Amino acid sequence: MHKDENDGVPEPTRDDVASATGTGAPVNDFDADAHDAAAISDTDANAGGAAPLAAGLKRLSGRGTSGPGNSGRGNSVRGRVAGIASAVAIVAAAGTLVAAASMAPQSAGSRRLEAPLTAVPAGSNVGICPGPARLLEGTPVGTDPQFSPESATARTLVNAAVLSTNAGVLPGSRLAELNGTALAEIAKDPGTPTAAATPAALLAGVVSQRAVDSVSVLSADAVGNQQATAGAVMNYTATDGDLQGSAAAGCQPPSNDLWLVGANTALGRTAVLNLSNASSTPATVSLDLYGAQGQIQAPGSRGLLVAPGTTRSIVLAGLAPDQEKLSIHARSAGGPVTAVIQQSTLRGLTPGGVDFIVPGAAPATRQVMSGVDIQDPASAKALTAKQGFADAAAALQIAVPGPADAVVEIKLYGRDGQKALPGGGVVTAKGGSVTEVSLAGVPAGQYTVAASADVSFAAAVRVTRGQKSESATDFAWSPSSARLGSQHVVAVPRSGERYLVLGAPDDRAKITYTPITADGKVRTAATADLAGGTTALIKVPGEVGGADVLGYVVSASGDAAYGTVLLEQDGRADIATVAVAPGAAGQEQVAVKLGY
Structure with missing residues (x-):
């Protein structure tokens, strides 16, 4: 039978998670991760630089490694962090592509061109x-x-x-x-006709x-x-x-x-x-x-x-x-x-x-x-x-x-x-x-x-x-x-x-x-x-x-x-x-x- 990579690791309790985060209030892992990921994608990833994005990822990774007795939880959190980081990277890359596309020259088919003027040969009077x-x-x-x-x-x-x-x-x-x-x-x-001097x-x-x-x-x-x-x-x-x-x-x-x-x-x-x-x-x-x-x-x-x-x-x-x-x-x-x-x-x-x-x-x-x-x-x-x-x-x-x-x-x-x-x-x-x-x-x-x-x-x-x-x-x-x-x-x-x-x-x-x-x-x-x-x-x-x-x-x-x-x-x-x-x-x- 196939065994999950986390088999044998005890499931953390809400108290363990609260202790790991340094707060006494119970925290929902999914809601917290989703909230932070959303915060990164909506603010840090759109801030226009790599430093805010790195800081946001550091906050997520710090949550999974600080505090005693969280080795198993660290693996689970690190997995979710990796997924969230990948998602954030994709969002940031997509934003960069959109911005680049907006600055790139438009294709000839979408640009408005003025009709060219063509000289007409003189006709008879x-x-x-x-x-x-x-x-x-x-x-x-x-x-x-x-x-x-x-x-x-x-x-x-x-x-x-x-x-x-x-x-x-x-x-x-x-x-x-x-x-x-x-x-x-x-x-x-x-x-x-020939050109005349005067x-x-x-x-x-x-x-x-x-x-x-x-x-x-x-x-x-x-x-x-x-x-x-x-x-x-x-x-x-x-x-x-x-x-x-x-x-x-x-x-x-x-x-x-x-x-x-x-x-x-x-x-x-x-x-x-x-x-x-x-x-x-x-x-x-x-x-x-x-x-x-x-x-x-x-x-x-x-x-x-x-x-x-x-x-x-x-x-x-x-x-x-x-x-x-x-x-x-x-x-x-x-x-x-x-x-x-x-x-x-x-x-x-x-x-x-x-x-x-x-x-x-x-x-x-x-x-x-x-x-x-x-x-x-x-x-x-x-x-x-x-x-x-x-x-x-x-x-x-x-x-x-x-x-x-x-x-x-x-x-x-x-x-x-x-x-x-x-x-x-x-x-x-x-x-x-x-x-x-x-x-x-x-x-x-x-x-x-x-x-x-x-x-x-x-x-x-x-x-x-x-x-x-x-x-x-x-x-x-x-x-x-x-x-x-x-x-x-x-x-x-x-x-x-x-x-x-x-x-x-x-x-x-x-x-x-x-x-x-x-x-x-x-x-x-x-x-x-x-x-x-x-x-x-x-x-x-x-x-x-x-x-x-x-x-x-x-x-x-x-x-x-x-x-x-x-x-x-x-x-x-x-x-x-x-x-x-x-x-x-x-x-x-x-x-x-x-x-x-």
Whole structure:
């Protein structure tokens, strides 16, 4: 039979244990050992050093060896002490491992890493120019339009300019139809550029007065991983027919998110949205429509397919009929697109004007519109008092996409400083809708309009021409624009009265404008020094150095400044505006995120 190592040793009594501990009170061995072990593990072992742990073990071992007559008990106690010491050592080792693990570097899978930035190669500078204004043949069923030929006097012309690099090299560039058919070659591909010892004189490749009958595309290739600097404008004029008047639009870069303010689908008003896709990827476009009474839920406004190299036209009255104030938010999934609204008015048999409404700045808490030309307030008041002419006067439209109302403060800056807006200049624009603020009563002149609010909004200003109800009138929309930077190519039509309208709403700004002539030369620069809170009007001459002026290179320094080209026809009630487009983008970096 197996014999335990302690067989034959008399079992100690409670008195023996009490004597061994030096106390007269009976002690429970298990409770005492457990208590001391717990004390060691909770205090000594966590004290951060070996000395407290050794002292605790010494106390336990001293209990088993002191006192007479405890030889057998000493073996039992020493066994328990050894077990407790082992347990304490394990606890201490575990604590050390936990502490070490907390101080050790975390594994790559558990660390939070910022997405790295990767430089994106510069791409081509692409601008899509709207096609000619077309007259609807009637009110079709649905939204797809049918057009009749334009009037006999209608002309649609494109002017464009592409700047050379610092080495004097013109980027490969061309004007083509949307489907790729070439219209004009500006410059051939220069190949790999070589570094120049000193900057060369600036040159321009130009397209002058090129007649077009459809949507056209200006494209300029990148050179040396730098995006080309280019710009173009399309100008439409007609002296007869229902679409007589002037309309102009800058050729805009494609985007996946666009905001347009100023459409009207009421009686006698026609609004046609043209979506163009110059990419090789199909675009699926969804439209959010906002009216005076709130957002409009329109069947057929989602999933509009625009195939590569095509334009899709949508009659907005088919989506939102009888809307005197209508704003559009166009979002494209897939290929980027451009969006332009052909807006026209017919009051009975009298033409009321035509315009191309282009996208403005995205919703923000501040919007600035320059090139606001206001007629004599007394004549405008007499005209708008007549039936059907309520929209023949200057006005600011505010589209608030969010649910919260916007408290908007409006300021007008003229050539000699700020002008008070009748009514105080502070309005509340309802969230999710479009609000119109009349500019009636403002003295005649050219202005920059700045609007600020506590929530984001989009905005545009309507300007009008014509003071007689029995004669043709015209209108134009000046969208909100971005502040001027460096080297904006501002192309201008070569006919009519042309003005650069520059505004500095806050503080002093300096504008440098350098003429580009039709022979491809970049002429001597001129400078305009704008005081804060003022607007400057610069008349564009017909010629510089014996050549027709085709545009300007515009640069700004100092405080924020904004610019618009104002177009009029001498002796006619024609008006059009073209906001200065943003300059060429530098090399961009994007965050690269890996995941499912």
